[in-house]
Amino acid sequence: MPRSDCIILFNAAASRHAPFSREKVYPANLVREEVGAVEESLRELGFFPAVLTVDQFSKDLVSELSRLAPKFVFNLCEEINGNCEQEMCVAGLFELMGIPYTGSGPLALGLALNKFRVKQVLRAAGVPAPRGYLCCFGQRLRAHAARRFPVIVKPVHEDASLGINADSVCRDSRQLEDQVAYIHDVYRQDALIEEYLEGREFNVAILGGREAQVLPISEIDFSRMPPGEPRIVSYRAKWDEESVEFQSTVPVCPADVPSRLASRIRSVALRSHRCIGCADYSRVDMRTDSGGNVYVLEVNPNPDISPRAGFARAARAAGLTYTDMIARIIQSAVERATKIPAVAYAIS
Ligand SMILES: Nc1ncnc2c1ncn2[C@@H]1O[C@H](COP(=O)(O)OP(=O)(O)O)[C@@H](O)[C@H]1O
Ligand SMILES: [Mg+2]
Numbered sequence: 285m286p287r288s289d290c291i292i293l294f295n296a297a298a299s300r301h302a303p304f305s306r307e308k309v310y311p312a313n314l315v316r317e318e319v320g321a322v323e324e325s326l327r328e329l330g331f332f333p334a335v336l337t338v339d340q341f342s343k344d345l346v347s348e349l350s351r352l353a354p355k356f357v358f359n360l361c362e363e364i365n366g367n368c369e370q371e372m373c374v375a376g377l378f379e380l381m382g383i384p385y386t387g388s389g390p391l392a393l394g395l396a397l398n399k400f401r402v403k404q405v406l407r408a409a410g411v412p413a414p415r416g417y418l419c420c421f422g423q424r425l426r427a428h429a430a431r432r433f434p435v436i437v438k439p440v441h442e443d444a445s446l447g448i449n450a451d452s453v454c455r456d457s458r459q460l461e462d463q464v465a466y467i468h469d470v471y472r473q474d475a476l477i478e479e480y481l482e483g484r485e486f487n488v489a490i491l492g493g494r495e496a497q498v499l500p501i502s503e504i505d506f507s508r509m510p511p512g513e514p515r516i517v518s519y520r521a522k523w524d525e526e527s528v529e530f531q532s533t534v535p536v537c538p539a540d541v542p543s544r545l546a547s548r549i550r551s552v553a554l555r556s557h558r559c560i561g562c563a564d565y566s567r568v569d570m571r572t573d574s575g576g577n578v579y580v581l582e583v584n585p586n587p588d589i590s591p592r593a594g595f596a597r598a599a600r601a602a603g604l605t606y607t608d609m610i611a612r613i614i615q616s617a618v619e620r621a622t623k624i625p626a627v628a629y630a631i632s
Contacts, residue, residue: 288334288352290326293374294319294360296339305470306449307519318590322358325610333358338374340365349381356384356617362586369397369441371586384621386613388585392561396585399476400440402560406580409559411552414571414579416478419464434480436516437463439471443584445519447471450529453480453514481579483572485517486539488553489587489598490566491609493616496557498550499598503539508532535594537601548578556583564616567595589613 319335326333334352338345341364349357361374372394378385388396395401403413418440419425434455439447447467454460460477467475485506489499506515509532521529541549553568560566560583567587570580589595591606599609 286332288332289355290331290333290358291349291352291354291356292319292322292326292333292335292358292360294335294337295363296337305447306466307446317592318360318588321591321606322360322589322610325607326358328607329611329614331355338364341370341373341377346377346381349377349383354383356386356614356621358614359385359387360586368443369394371397384618386564386617388563388566389561392563392585395560396562396583397441397443399438399582400474402583406556406559406583409555411555411559412577412579414479414481414581416476419468419475419477421468421472421474425461425464432479433460435460435477436480437467438476438478439467440474440476442471442473443582445517445522448516448518449520450514450518452518453516481571481581482574483576485515486541486549486570486572486578487535487594487598488549488568488570489595490553490557490562490568491564491599491612491616493563493620496554497602498553499595500538500601501541501546501549502535502537502594502598502601503541505534505536506532508534535597537594537597545572545576545578552578552580556580560585563620564613565589565595 323333323335336348338361357378359375359378362368362371364370364374372390375385375388375393376390379390395405400416400418403416406413434453436453437460438452447470451459451463451466454463464475464477467473485504487502489502491497491499504517509515510528513529517533518529520527521533524530549570552570556568557566562583562585565587567584568580569582569584570578572578587593587595596606596609599606604612
């Protein structure tokens with residue numbers, strides 16, 4: 285068996301279930317699917333990957349990285365020490381050790397985990413993001429704060445639609461107070477209250493480095509959503525395949541979008557990717573308001589790239605095989621790394 289020349293690093297991701305949450309446990313099997321698919325593609329590309337799981341930081345991790353001295357790490361870690369806010373530290377470790385790695389660096393990963401900060405950065409750069417404000421953990425909602433309805437309430441630091449359910453869209457102060465209390469009590473973090481955008485929802489995948497390519501636009505088809513249910517991609521819609529919500533939020537890629545709107549969506553996506561400092565691949569989630577204006581909901585610097593997920597679907601729609609897509613991610617990562625002075629991680 286030849287010696288490993290690269291590493292796929294991932295975390296088991298089963299630790300995110302908050303007590304009393306109305307959302308169920310994050311499905312760890314999907315992470316395995318992603319790891320298996322990436323491993324297969326790396327082999328097809330002629331690499332010999334070592335697959336490492338990391339749950340807790342330890343000096344053994346540092347020794348193992350030094351010992352294997354990989355050409356690159358394919359970084360699929362979304363958390364470490366059971367804490368998704370430390371996800372950026374894993375990329376930071378590669379930086380310190382001078383190991384080339386795929387995906388965004390610590391700054392983009394850390395920034396994207398705070399949806400309010402992302403909104404501030406995007407808006408400062410002239411990229412449209414919906415109006416919103418925070419109700420900080422431990423504080424009460426100021427009665428005068430919410431004068432406009434409807435709004436949507438989200439945990440400021442989560443992804444994968446954690447904390448987002450049918451009650452997230454609030455149409456009066458009583459509903460808003462209850463939903464803010466839910467986020468504070470269950471997720472123990474600030475609640476982001478955002479103007480609710482009634483229009484269409486798009487996901488835009490971006491591939492590559494300096495010459496980043498915007499892949500075909502994907503749209504969520506809500507037409508089968510039962511009347512009265514909010515047209516949002518809640519946690520159940522994302523993860524519970526048996527649910528009505530899952531079956532009524534159907535991704536369509538390529539989306540049927542008039543050319544002017546399509547070019548607006550592509551340009552907003554690319555500006556968001558650059559503004560947050562994403563590298564190699566990212567996905568930008570957007571919605572339109574009732575007037576058809578485009579707004580960025582969030583920037584995902586580490587979107588799910590398993591074969592069944594939206595990113596790979598968009599790559600297929602662009603004529604790329606799964607392995608082509610993985611090759612492009614590695615190429616972009618390695619090109620980026622050649623511009624950074626190498627630190628000798630083997631020294632010790
Ligand atoms: N301002 C908003 N207006 C309308 N729907 C929203 C808004 N923000 C979020 N949503 C809905 O909630 C879903 C999840 O929100 P998002 O900000 O993308 O968080 P996550 O990181 O959990 O995916 C979106 O896909 C969308 O359906
Ligand atoms: Mg999203």
